[in-house]
Amino acid sequence: MIQEKYSSDTENRIIKAARKVFIKNGLSGTRMQNIANEAKINKALLHYYFRSKEKLFDAVFKYAFFKFVPKIEEILNSEKSIFEKIELIAEQYIGALMRNQFIPLFVLHEINRNPKRLYELMQQVGITPVKLVEQIQQEIKKGNIINIRPEQLIINLLSLCVFPIAGRPLLQRVFFHNDKRQYQQFLESRKKEVPQFVINSIKVK
Amino acid sequence: MIQEKYSSDTENRIIKAARKVFIKNGLSGTRMQNIANEAKINKALLHYYFRSKEKLFDAVFKYAFFKFVPKIEEILNSEKSIFEKIELIAEQYIGALMRNQFIPLFVLHEINRNPKRLYELMQQVGITPVKLVEQIQQEIKKGNIINIRPEQLIINLLSLCVFPIAGRPLLQRVFFHNDKRQYQQFLESRKKEVPQFVINSIKVK
DNA sequence: AAATGGTTTAACCAAATAGTTAAATTTTAT
DNA sequence: ATAAAATTTAACTATTTGGTTAAACCATTT
Numbered sequence: 001m002i003q004e005k006y007s008s009d010t011e012n013r014i015i016k017a018a019r020k021v022f023i024k025n026g027l028s029g030t031r032m033q034n035i036a037n038e039a040k041i042n043k044a045l046l047h048y049y050f051r052s053k054e055k056l057f058d059a060v061f062k063y064a065f066f067k068f069v070p071k072i073e074e075i076l077n078s079e080k081s082i083f084e085k086i087e088l089i090a091e092q093y094i095g096a097l098m099r100n101q102f103i104p105l106f107v108l109h110e111i112n113r114n115p116k117r118l119y120e121l122m123q124q125v126g127i128t129p130v131k132l133v134e135q136i137q138q139e140i141k142k143g144n145i146i147n148i149r150p151e152q153l154i155i156n157l158l159s160l161c162v163f164p165i166a167g168r169p170l171l172q173r174v175f176f177h178n179d180k181r182q183y184q185q186f187l188e189s190r191k192k193e194v195p196q197f198v199i200n201s202i203k204v205k
Numbered sequence: 206m207i208q209e210k211y212s213s214d215t216e217n218r219i220i221k222a223a224r225k226v227f228i229k230n231g232l233s234g235t236r237m238q239n240i241a242n243e244a245k246i247n248k249a250l251l252h253y254y255f256r257s258k259e260k261l262f263d264a265v266f267k268y269a270f271f272k273f274v275p276k277i278e279e280i281l282n283s284e285k286s287i288f289e290k291i292e293l294i295a296e297q298y299i300g301a302l303m304r305n306q307f308i309p310l311f312v313l314h315e316i317n318r319n320p321k322r323l324y325e326l327m328q329q330v331g332i333t334p335v336k337l338v339e340q341i342q343q344e345i346k347k348g349n350i351i352n353i354r355p356e357q358l359i360i361n362l363l364s365l366c367v368f369p370i371a372g373r374p375l376l377q378r379v380f381f382h383n384d385k386r387q388y389q390q391f392l393e394s395r396k397k398e399v400p401q402f403v404i405n406s407i408k409v410k
Numbered sequence: 411a412a413a414t415g416g417t418t419t420a421a422c423c424a425a426a427t428a429g430t431t432a433a434a435t436t437t438t439a440t
Numbered sequence: 441a442t443a444a445a446a447t448t449t450a451a452c453t454a455t456t457t458g459g460t461t462a463a464a465c466c467a468t469t470t
Contacts, residue, residue, distance in 0.1 A: 010447075026314075028234040032428060042449055047429060105317055108310055108371050109231075115374035122379070129379065146405075151380045151391065152398055155369050163364035166313050166371070169320035174327070174334065175356045186356065193357055200351075201406035215417080237458060247419055252459060 011049050013039045015059060018050075022060045023102040026109050027053075061110060064103050065121055068096055073127050082139050083203070085132065086157060087195040093161040094191050098184070104166040129154055145202040153202065160194045216254050218244045220264060223255075227265045228307040231314050232258075266315060269308050270326055273301055278332050287344050288408070290337065291362060292400040298366040299396050303389070309371040334359055350407040358407065365399045 017039035021030050032053055036043040050056035071092045075085055097104055111118050122128070129150075136150040164171060164187060172183040222244035226235050237258055241248040255261035276297045280290055302309060316323050327333070334355075341355040369376060369392060377388040 026231070026233070028231070031426085033426095043428090044430080044450085045448065048447075051429090053428065102317075105313055109314065111372065111375040112307075112310055115378060118375055119378045148398075148402075152395070152402070155376060155380070156365055156399075156402060158372070159364040159368035160361055162372075163368040164360050167316065167363070167367075170316040170323055171360060173320060173324045175360070190357070193353075194361075197353075197357070197361060197406050201402050236456085238456095248458090249420085249460080250418065253417075256459090258458065 010039075010041065010045065013041065014046060014049055014056075015063070018056050018060050019063060022057055023064060023100075023106045026106065027057050027113070030057075061117075062121070064100075064106060065118065066125075067100065067103070068093075069125050069127060071096070073125065076127065076129065076132055082135055082145065083195075083199055085135075086198055089157060090161055090194040090198075091191045093158075094165075094187060094194070097162065097165045098187050101165060101168065104162050108166065143204055146204055148202055153198075157194070157198055160190075160197065164190065215244075215246065215250065218246065219251060219254055219261075220268070223261050223265050224268060227262055228269060228305075228311045231311065232262050232318070235262075266322075267326070269305075269311060270323065271330075272305065272308070273298075274330050274332060276301070278330065281332065281334065281337055287340055287350065288400075288404055290340075291403055294362060295366055295399040295403075296396045298363075299370075299392060299399070302367065302370045303392050306370060306373065309367050313371065348409055351409055353407055358403075362399070362403055365395075365402065369395065 014035070018035050021034045021038055025034070030053075032043055032046055035056070036046055039046075046056065050059065072089065075088045075092065078085070080088065107118070132154060133150040136145070136148075136153055139145045140147055168183065172178055172180070176182040176186065219240070223240050226239045226243055230239070235258075237248055237251055240261070241251055244251075251261065255264065277294065280293045280297065283290070285293070312323070337359060338355040341350070341353075341358055344350045345352055373388065377383055377385070381387040381391065
């Protein structure tokens with residue numbers, strides 16, 4: 001009875017616009033007016049729905065975070081083999097980032113501004129690499145993969161997924177004459193290339 | 206006769222302060238007053254030495270860029286073997302970034318805001334991966350390394366160097382209980398681990 | 411020591427921007 | 441239909457911020 005009486009896709013429009021603008025321009029690079037324009041409403045409405053810029057940013061940040069949580073969390077805690085996990089993480093991660101180009105930089109910037117925040121969010125949701133770390137240690141013991149520190153391996157995998165998207169504007173120019181389609185295909189192919197590259201490096205034959 | 210009469214390390218103090226603040230907080234995240242405070246001078250002096258915020262930012266950006274140019278350019282165009290180059294690039298790059306933690310994010314942010322700029326700077330200075338690309342193609346033909354697209358290989362190498370530093374605030378927490386020394390050591394060890402990891406993946410045995 | 415010219419400062423200004431208010435409008439409930 | 445509640449707007453305020461100005465300050469030259 002209390003909530004959303006009528007046209008109230010307004011809140012949705014706002015949050016959608018805020019995502020677009022915040023994720024592209026960051027907190028300090030964003031003006032409330034930008035968001036209002038993007039949502040095609042009056043600036044005062046932003047303050048009506050979200051009391052302050054910080055509050056609105058908060059909502060956007062949480063959205064960006066939870067966008068990636070479920071799949072990754074599921075993979076991390078599954079019973080699949082280490083090689084399958086590497087394949088799945090690369091595929092899911094690269095795929096999700098391709099659909100949300102600006103999120104890597106947005107998140108990187110935010111973890112620099114406020115490192116605790118994302119970490120605490122991760123803990124709340126139960127995203128932790130301990131299980132994967134243990135699994136890697138076991139596989140090393142079993143002689144299936146070479147002796148490598150689990151942290152090295154995991155961070156390598158993450159690097160290979162995230163960086164090519166965060167650095168896209170430059171990389172696309174340098175390596176692909178700024179051809180958007182080509183770079184898109186390049187990223188697409190990395191869904192398979194990255195796990196291949198990683199597994200190739202660690203697998204004991 | 207015209208320049209620097211007396212205490213004029215002021216300009217140096219300004220540029221040094223500007224580096225610190227800009228590189229940490231980005232263009233829009235930085236206030237002229239922040240820089241003035243950091244340099245312990247009056248805000249008006251900033252405008253006396255550098256007419257505008259943009260001009261000052263420009264100087265800082267170029268500095269951050271040229272910091273990395275000489276060594277990398279030298280390695281790229283040297284006559285060393287592909288494996289030596291991979292080792293040298295990783296070592297130099299990771300080393301330089303460790304000493305300048307905030308530069309990766311600063312540059313990533315800037316290439317998103319203004320992609321042309323860095324690209325044109327690179328061209329002016331003659332940094333281009335063509336020679337490395339050709340060398341990789343030759344090594345593939347010779348059967349020394351597996352069949353991989355040169356772009357994939359180069360971007361993989363870059364990813365492995367840059368991302369662990371850009372993502373440091375989070376990675377350090379997640380994997381090292383936020384222990385600064387441990388992470389420093391971890392990065393240090395990557396100078397050898399990364400080329401090993403890459404070469405291990407592509408070398409034909 | 412007086413003039414000169416670069417350097418530094420305090421006090422401003424104008425524009426941008428986050429946030430507020432009160433009134434008008436629209437929807438829902440009675 | 442009318443009242444009540446939620447939504448939307450225009451106009452406003454206070455603060456922040458990049459940039460300017462005019463005067464004071466200092467070191468060198470004459």
